[in-house]
Amino acid sequence: MTNANEVLSSLQSAFPGALSDPRVESDTRLWVTVDSKKIRDVCKYMTDKLGFDHYAGSAGVDWIARNEMEVVEIMTSYGAHNVVAMLKVKTPRDNPSVPSLVDMYWNANWYERETWEMFGINFEGHPELYPLLLSDPLVGVWPWRKDFKGYPDLTTGERAVQITTPEGYTEYRFPPTPAEVEAGTVVTERPKYPTFREREEAWIKSDSEMIMHLGPQHAMVPGPFLLDVLVEGERVKKAFLDIGYIHKGIEKIMENRTWLQGITYTDRMCYVASLTNNECYCGAVERLLGLEVPLRAQYIRVILEELSRIQSHLIGTGEFLTLIAGVGFAPWQYMIIDREKIISLIESVTGARLTHSFVRFGGVRNDLPEGFADHCRKVLPYMKSRIEEFIEFFAQDPIYHARMENIGSISPETAKKMGCAGRVLRAAGVPYDMRIEDPILVYPELDFKVITGTRGDSADRIDCTLREILESIHIIEQCLDRIPAGPIKSETKIPKKVPAGEAYYRVEDPRGEMGMYVISDGGDKPYRVKVRGPFYATFQTLTPLLEGVYIADAVAIAGSMDGCPSESDR
Amino acid sequence: MDGIIDTITQFAAQEPAIFALIIGIIGAAVLSAVVNVGAMLVIWADRKVMSDFCNRFGPNRVGGRWGILQLGADAIKLFTKEDVIPAGVDKGVYVWAPIIASAGTMLVAAAIPFGALHIGGKNYPLVVANMDISAFYVEAALSIMSIAVFMAGYSSNNKYSILGAFRGIARMIAYEVPMGVCVISVAVMAHSLNLVEIVESQTVWYAFAQPLGFVIFMIALVTDLGRVPFDQSEAEEEIICGYSTEYSGIRWGLLYFQEYNNFLLGSVLVSLLFLGGWHGPIIPIPLLDMVSPLIWLLMKVIIVIWFIILIRAALFRLRIDQVTDLGWKWMLPLSIVNLAWAVIIGSYFA
């Protein structure tokens, strides 16, 4: 078993002079700055020799006071050890440029595109540095830089103008006005690279092929994303994916809101599983504050997060069933009816059905109400029997097997290489669960299994989902037995200004490994919050899976990944 | 009263052709009214029965707690929508597709007996056109719907519609053949192609005499109607509305409606061919004994409709290649086996 110190000493002996500023925060967290010319060799060494085969993401940070920018690469391991290495690569602010890691890690593609379009950092060697979350005219404004003042007018370059409408509301509009656009006196600049449409249409080779749109406005999608498939007849030849249709800029907004207000924004990233998002953010800030959460609050957090996991899995699976069976299909409506019981349980504690804002720094907002344990103990066995009925239902349905088996199969090596997260990874056979890899709260004391599948196809993913619900029920029952009495909030008063520092905290979201990288500069607002979303990672892997399948299967594969585009776009 | 009947009989004697024409027009109007109102009730039943299976309320506001008039409200809404014909469509084909769908349905309805009146010990079938080859004719007229589906999908100039049209044609052609063979097997056992005589000859229901044919005909019927598990041509989650994506307002209403018209007529057909039609004990109450065959047929039709709605709530949707596989590799050979069985049994019991 390696720990962070051993990793650091191994790196220092292999690359003398390339590393600086090392900080070993704990056995599992290593922060080190790497010279930008050596970052590729360091990463290769870590993958080959030290077992860091998971490239978890990269974050861009704009240090305007020091006149430099930073790209932080997050490297972890798929089970060889628990160390998370955060490698910082500095680059001057005037012409920022960093070597790209795309040829070494397939899934670095989207992270680097996003950092480029938001900060303007060039990644040398990236094959397709096109905008991902932003639309074409907004490339070049670099929105997440610290001196960004608002989106510019596309013709005059001026920033948006504040207008008060006749009803008294403040709106931001940029000239030109609609009248000028109609008159045709406005000239917009063409982007300097091929647009998404042009890149798609370059793949059309014959008259019998056409590009069909499964999104962004489509009955299939759980959130808007653009999935275009190049079809010939009924077969998909290639798929094209574009996200950013629900990009709210939450990471930038959180830089302008105080620490406490930021909790409400983390709710709204993945609104179906908002408690784990809260937990991720609050956990990171608690690391910065050095705060210890009382034991009862830890148990309450675990109970509610597992309940949230159950209801998220139910609606994810149910929604997916409508995609292959039509809206009138009865069993998915049974899932929603069962989910109602869980939501009522959560509502009795937090007060809201969807966006809870429940986890606070150092504890939770409310205590469990009277009779919660009894009510819970009545609901859980009912849920268990229903889930077992669902599993039996799918096992005995031949049409389900004809539609779902061997559709979208992923082998474990491919899954690891493509970097997908959550049940997609586990169904392929890789036992990677954050509750075991990076245990937080009281998970080390609880007994549960990691559910893996064998074939990695859509049927396995649904099977993993349902069995994970059974595991969550088991966890909740253990917690209800062990929960102690005590305070639900930390005794120390939370200061308004969080001491300077940085923290990376990981939780097991229903969709996979979610991590939040929070930087504080000592003020009352975060300096930078980077969210490493699980569905962002899984989404990348969709396009290669769709080649050569039928259109109906494309829907089955995309739906079985149980996506929340709102979380991938933030 | 008597004077009017006298003038009518005189007119009938003098101008037989025009009289037949007028009777035909009146009959067609009554028939289309009855069939379309029946289809509205079928749509209502679809929504209500499905909601029962899904543990929720169906329509429950318009027309009382049962929402009976919901379809009336929907029809009014559709009629009052703006008539939009998209710019790139093939206008002639686009406009004629729903009309041909409705016309095809009415052609089928003309030859189906909707029951019988039991007057004086003899059954008088209620049918507009009592043809000798009505079973065969109904079979052929049901295919007009597939032409209308293709017209709608092809003219729409839309990628989803064209996929829906192709899927519709593939599905309907693949299943018309086994359906036709099953109808022929029934006709072989009944020694006639006339639907009325097929019903009259069912001392033993053909569902028991030809169980394989019954199962195949039910599956083929559900496919022909385009209902789950075979509704790929309008699979909402993949190709939005399929062949009717570009239609709006009452044009779409007509296409949607004809699906349910066909549903009703198909259920009546199944009851006539396989479930003994209007056979059943005569109720001894004076007025009811006249309409008791009607009541029996109605009950059988309702059971068939309820069962097809249950299939919608219960089964997944197949992929189009699995549908055509099923049709050509399984349904067709099995229906020919059924034909052979019908010939053997029919000639044995002749």
Next chain:
Amino acid sequence: MLKRKLIKNFTWPLKTASREIEVTRLYPEFMMELPDAERGIHELDATTCIGCGTCARICPNSCIEMVHFEFGNPLKNKKMQFPQIDYGRCMFCGLCVDECPVECLKMGKKVIMAGWDRKDIIKGPDFLATKRLTAKEVADLEAEAKRIAAEKAAAKKAAAKEGAAAGEKKPAKEGAAEKKKKKAEANPEEGGAS
């Protein structure tokens, strides 16, 4: 294909059709039962609100504005400022309730609000206050507040007078120190001069 039967597909909807409808309600005649912790429309206790404006500052959406309201407690709330919440922007996160130092703002179980105009759903303290004082009580408290203020002013004056008396000694002391300073300043001059 024949090994796996389709029986459960058909029996399960049939079993469900005989059950009573559980979670769908004929809203608005039947409303679901909300738990006590429910975060609905706010309820203000105007007798305890001190008008600090913490709720307005913490609101992530800037929905809360402090406005004047007559039926509050002038003893505690000197400027008579109470929160006015714009429900078009409120997301019912509950931060205002958590941060209130005197716990006068709570969230209740009313969850329905509708209006014809955006102005209709900006609810001021008149709508939100579940506990308020009558005009007479307000007048009484104002008088009390004035009396306390007068007492305080008198106490201050007395303290100032004492301070002045003590301060006479102080100015004498300071005068002596000043004289010494002047001497010291004069000396260098003298020293400089010499």
